Amino acid sequence: MSPIEVLWDVVERCINTRDPALTNSMELLGGYPDGIININIPPDVFPPLVEVMPRQVAALCWARGGPPTQYKQEELQTQSIRQRRRKRHRPQHHFLQRNSNMGGSSSTSASSSSSSACASSPSKPEIVSVFADKQVKEGQDGTLCCEANTGDVTVKWEKNGRSLECVMDKHIKRQSGKTFSLTIKDTTKDDEGKYTINLSNRSGSASCFAMVIVELNEWRTVQWKPDPMLETLKTFKVSNSEVKELRFLLNGPVGAGKSSLINTIKTIFQGYQSINCLVASELSSKSFTTKYQKFPVGSRPFALYDVMGLENDQVKNAGQGTEEFKLLKGVHSDDIINALKGHIPNDYEFKPEQPMSEDNRYYISDPTLNDKIHCLVSVIAADKITFMDDEVIQKMKTIRVEASKLGIPQVVFLTRVDQVCKMTQNDLTKIYKSKKIKEKMQECSVRLGVPMNCIFPLKNYHEEVEKNEKLNCLMLEAFRQAVYSANDYVKNFSDKKKHVE
Numbered sequence: 306m307s308p309i310e311v312l313w314d315v316v317e318r319c320i321n322t323r324d325p326a327l328t329n330s331m332e333l334l335g336g337y338p339d340g341i342i343n344i345n346i347p348p349d350v351f352p353p354l355v356e357v358m359p360r361q362v363a364a365l366c367w368a369r370g371g372p373p374t375q376y377k378q379e380e381l382q383t384q385s386i387r388q389r390r391r392k393r394h395r396p397q398h399h400f401l402q403r404n405s406n407m408g409g410s411s412s413t414s415a416s417s418s419s420s421s422a423c424a425s426s427p428s429k430p431e432i433v434s435v436f437a438d439k440q441v442k443e444g445q446d447g448t449l450c451c452e453a454n455t456g457d458v459t460v461k462w463e464k465n466g467r468s469l470e471c472v473m474d475k476h477i478k479r480q481s482g483k484t485f486s487l488t489i490k491d492t493t494k495d496d497e498g499k500y501t502i503n504l505s506n507r508s509g510s511a512s513c514f515a516m517v518i519v520e521l522n523e524w525r526t527v528q529w530k531p532d533p534m535l536e537t538l539k540t541f542k543v544s545n546s547e548v549k550e551l552r553f554l555l556n557g558p559v560g561a562g563k564s565s566l567i568n569t570i571k572t573i574f575q576g577y578q579s580i581n582c583l584v585a586s587e588l589s590s591k592s593f594t595t596k597y598q599k600f601p602v603g604s605r606p607f608a609l610y611d612v613m614g615l616e617n618d619q620v621k622n623a624g625q626g627t628e629e630f631k632l633l634k635g636v637h638s639d640d641i642i643n644a645l646k647g648h649i650p651n652d653y654e655f656k657p658e659q660p661m662s663e664d665n666r667y668y669i670s671d672p673t674l675n676d677k678i679h680c681l682v683s684v685i686a687a688d689k690i691t692f693m694d695d696e697v698i699q700k701m702k703t704i705r706v707e708a709s710k711l712g713i714p715q716v717v718f719l720t721r722v723d724q725v726c727k728m729t730q731n732d733l734t735k736i737y738k739s740k741k742i743k744e745k746m747q748e749c750s751v752r753l754g755v756p757m758n759c760i761f762p763l764k765n766y767h768e769e770v771e772k773n774e775k776l777n778c779l780m781l782e783a784f785r786q787a788v789y790s791a792n793d794y795v796k797n798f799s800d801k802k803k804h805v806e
Contacts, residue, residue, distance in 0.1 A: 311354060314425065315346055353459070353507065427457040429509035433483070436500070436515030440728055441492050443521050450486040451513055453504055462487060463501040492519050494740045518728050518740075525737040527782050531774055534781040535573065541788060543606050544796040549675055550606040551791040556641055556704060557684035558697050559614035562720040565765040566684055567600050567609045570784060572766055573777050574603050597644060597653040607788065610678070612636050612644065613655045617696040638700045642707045645681065647672025674798055680791035681708045681715045683753065687745045687762065688724040690752065698752055705754065712797070714790035717755050718783055719746060719762040733775040736762055761786065 434452040441447035460480065462469040469476065469487075477488040485504070489496050501514040528534060543551060555563040572578050600609045616635030637660035643649050648669045649661055661668060669676055683701060685693070708715055723730040726741040736742055746760045761783035764776050 311425070312346070312350070315350055319346065427506045427508055428455040430455060430458050430504040430506060430511040432504075432511050432513045435513040436502070438516045438518065438727070440518045440520060441489075443493060443519055444491060446488055446490050447492050447496070447517055447519075448486055448488045449500055449502075449515055449517070450484065451502060452484050453511065454483065455506075456480065456483045458504040458506045460485060461503040461505075463503065465498045466501075469500070489517065492517075494519050494521055497740050516727070518726075520728065520735060520738045521740055521743070523737050524743065527734075527737065527778055529734060529775065529778050531573075531777040531781055534778070534785055538607075538781070538785060538788065539574070539605060541606065541792075544792050545674070545798065547674060548679075548795045550601070550608045551679050551788060551795065552608050552610060552677070553680050553682050553787060553791065554610045554612065554641070554644055554678040555682050555684050556612060556701070557615065558686075558689075558693060558701075559616055559635065560689065561614070561684040561686045562765050563611055563614070563684045564594060565767060566718060566720065566780075567611055569765045569776075569780055570609065571600065571602060573780060574605065576772075578766070578770060595654055597640075597649050597651060597655065599651045610644070612641060613657075615697050615700050617694040638703050641704045643668075645678045645704075645708055645711060645713060647676030647678070674795060678713060679794050680787050681705070681713055682787060683715065683717045683755070685717060685719055685749060685753070686721045686724075687719045687742070687749075688721050690719075690745060690749055693752070701753060712794065714787075714794050715755065715759065716783070716787050716790065717749060717753065717760045719749060719760055720765055722762045723764050733764065733773075733779060736779065 431454045432451060433454055436449045436451050439447050439449060460478070462471075462476075462478065471478065475490050477490065479486045479488070485502060487500065487502070497517055497519040499514055499516055501512055503512045504510060543549075555566060557563055568578075594611050594613050596613075598611045600611065601607070602609065613636035615638075618634055634657055636655050637657055639660040640649065640655055643661045650667055650669060653661070653667055663670065681704070683705070705715060722736060722742055722745075723733075725745055726736075726739045729736045729739050729742060742762050746757060746762060749755065749760055750757050761779075763779040763783050765780075766773070766776065769776070
């Protein structure tokens with residue numbers, strides 16, 4: 306039905322609802338002596354008619370031999386049959402035309418008007434076949450396609466909850482009968498996101514969405530064969546003969562995966578699953594580790610030190626009229642700094658409200674290079690960094706500043722990468738092709754103040770019970786860089802000592 310025909314239907318209904326009812330054209334014209342018939346048409350009638358005009362014109366051009374449109378011929382034939390059907394059942398009110406032959410009469414019944422209204426109502430939109438998530442390589446085209454139960458709808462596209470701003474030769478929207486599609490040409494990282502289609506008409510609306518994931522050109526390479534890296538580490542020798550083992554301190558917030566990371570490294574070197582370092586549940590908000598614990602990596606010259614997790618302190622009020630005080634939680638920043646300097650012994654139990662001091666009987670007052678930490682490893686969960694408390698971030702920054710003053714190298718292990726990127730979850734070898742992983746690394750770099758080349762995204766063993774070579778490669782690549790950095794530190798320390806002597 307054309308917009309003009311719809312307006313005629315509205316005019317007819319307005320006239321038929323007049324009270325008292327009109328019986329002929331003379332009664333109608335008698336109420337308007339100047340010849341102008343005033344009819345109040347509801348304002349919400351016009352916007353849908355304006356929106357549907359381009360589709361109606363396109364369909365008409367196609368029907369008259371013009372260029373192809375998104376409509377199939379069968380759909381046009383169906384629409385034509387519906388129009389003829391509506392015309393057959395529509396009451397004719399000839400008295401709306403004022404001319405010299407004003408004789409005759411016409412009337413309609415309420416049941417006839419109701420029948421016409423029902424015939425003009427389109428089917429309520431329903432999605433028959435939804436979008437599927439689309440993974441596309443950077444520079445290639447990607448297409449989303451869905452099917453509805455009707456093509457008589459108004460179509461609107463959204464990206465990430467906002468109206469899609471279509472760019473010529475970039476976004477191509479098509480409708481072929483009941484099938485709707487969107488093609489994104491020459492995809493870039495900016496095209497990644499959640500795309501939604503909204504279908505609507507006078508009878509209702511429906512929508513569906515899908516994720517478009519853009520696989521970027523690889524921006525960091527990884528050796529995807531674990532054996533050469535594992536062999537290098539197994540035969541590694543510390544450059545300073547006075548140092549028995551390289552010591553790595555794992556530091557980070559509660560739930561970042563420090564203990565799981567230790568188990569993962571030990572599993573890779575042992576060749577079977579290691580659970581020496583007990584891990585808390587993901588749902589726990591408290592640190593499972595309470596002591597300063599050493600975990601040797603087999604017979605290799607490496608030692609991993611686990612500490613209590615960092616937490617934000619809580620402000621408490623003892624009661625009405627009392628002053629507020631801070632309830633210290635998690636490991637104290639001073640304890641981490643003392644551990645870096647070698648003042649804290651193995652198995653020391655942390656006390657958040659009372660950090661290690663020089664008068665403590667367990668305090669190592671004159672630590673050697675073997676007592677000190679040779680590399681600070683900050684562990685952060687990729688899926689939690691956005692929500693990390695600023696106070697915890699500040700504690701980590703404070704620790705980093707002190708480590709820098711001591712000349713201790715620092716790296717960041719970004720865990721749980723499979724929880725932020727579906728592409729990476731399905732295939733770890735695409736970790737450095739993921740836009741989301743790169744964004745998380747950039748966010749970590751900004752919030753913590755760490756260079757991008759010191760951040761290593763990886764995954765710990767969690768649900769797996771069998772060996773995963775891709776997971777091993779990511780961990781070995783990160784750990785190897787930490788080993789090289791720690792070895793440089795102890796070597797430089799030895800060189801400085803010789804120079805002083």
